[in-house]
Amino acid sequence: MPISFSNPGIKYSRQSTAPTNPNLGDMWDELSSGNLLEKWIWNGSVWISVIKEWSWFESGVTINSFGYPLSTDYRYRLLSWEYTLISNNTWNSSNTCTVTLGRANAATNTNIRSNTYNSGVVEFVRKIKESINLDLDTTVSIADRLFFLSSITGTANYNFSTLLKYQLIRR
Structure with missing residues (x-):
């Protein structure tokens, strides 16, 4: 089950699929079978990983x-x-x-x-x-x-x- 919460304008999600309608700065932990695959940040047009x-x-x-x-x-x-x-x-x-x-x-x-x-x-x-x-x-x-x-x-x-x-x- 996807987990989401918001923090002053930034949305954070932990789920296997990319969140829909993301906003600049939103964060997503991509999961597979409950395991973390990658940490992503929405830059306004694409998901980019942390450095x-x-x-x-x-x-x-x-x-x-x-x-x-x-x-x-x-x-x-x-x-x-x-x-x-x-x-x-x-x-x-x-x-x-x-x-x-x-x-x-x-x-x-x-x-x-x-x-x-x-x-x-x-x-x-x-x-x-x-x-x-x-x-x-x-x-x-x-x-x-x-x-x-x-x-x-x-x-x-x-x-x-x-x-x-x-x-x-x-x-």
Whole structure:
């Protein structure tokens, strides 16, 4: 049975189907068999999720990547990407590091953001935060994923951590 209550103009619902006639700011906990699937907020035209975070850590000396599968049930709004690069040794003039956030599917890879750093920029520690604000409104296929890629040239080894903040947009 759906549960609803109001709080000064904001309606809150816990049910398996989207509330009808929502108003700006209304909140909905989507349920399946009584279990919470997702928390949604009505933005005036679509249901968007609360802000989500995806983090990842790696350590290495060459190329590393990791993929995050995208669900065909949603569109995605990327809000920000931040990462920290920590060198475990002093970089020389032959060292460069490229970090990339991208989207891949069965046919193509598309870079969303890519940055390259050299020994004059990185030194030992570098923290970067980028605002993205990009909606991936195109059709998401079953093989689509976001990926992080870090690539090192030269003799440096490093630790790399990243955090992506995003929201789901209900189709």
